[in-house]
């Protein structure tokens with residue numbers, strides 16, 4: 564899918580369009596742009612670098628007040644679905660993170676959208692010839708995510 568941006572028909576031909584894939588949870592995961600260390604896609608528009616979710620929010624919902632941040636209701640930093648974006652304070656953000664960690668510790672499982680899969684274990688299973696569908700099941704990882712990890716070099720290609 565290509566993100567519809569106002570005026571995109573007037574963009575310079577070298578302007579990189581924003582492409583995304585819709586996940587099972589309804590996230591629009593940006594697949595066209597490289598991500599920063601926190602997993603936010605970095606999008607260059609009008610001489611400025613935007614984090615993908617902030618760009619999307621500005622595009623679809625309006626300006627972001629200076630003292631507020633944009634939060635993901637889905638915990639997926641690559642997501643640019645405006646329906647998954649809400650305004651919040653920096654304090655909310657920290658609170659979210661604390662609750663998420665506590666929740667995960669208590670449940671002992673992981674949100675499949677969250678990026679801290681056990682990459683070493685996945686890589687190991689993959690290199691040892693485990694069937695890909697079994698890897699998806701065992702690690703709770705989606706096909707899209709798995710291939711993205713390979714593309715990003717976080718999992719090695721099978722020899």
Ligand SMILES: [Zn+2]
Pocket residue numbers: 589590591635637638639642643644647
């Ligand atoms: Zn989302």
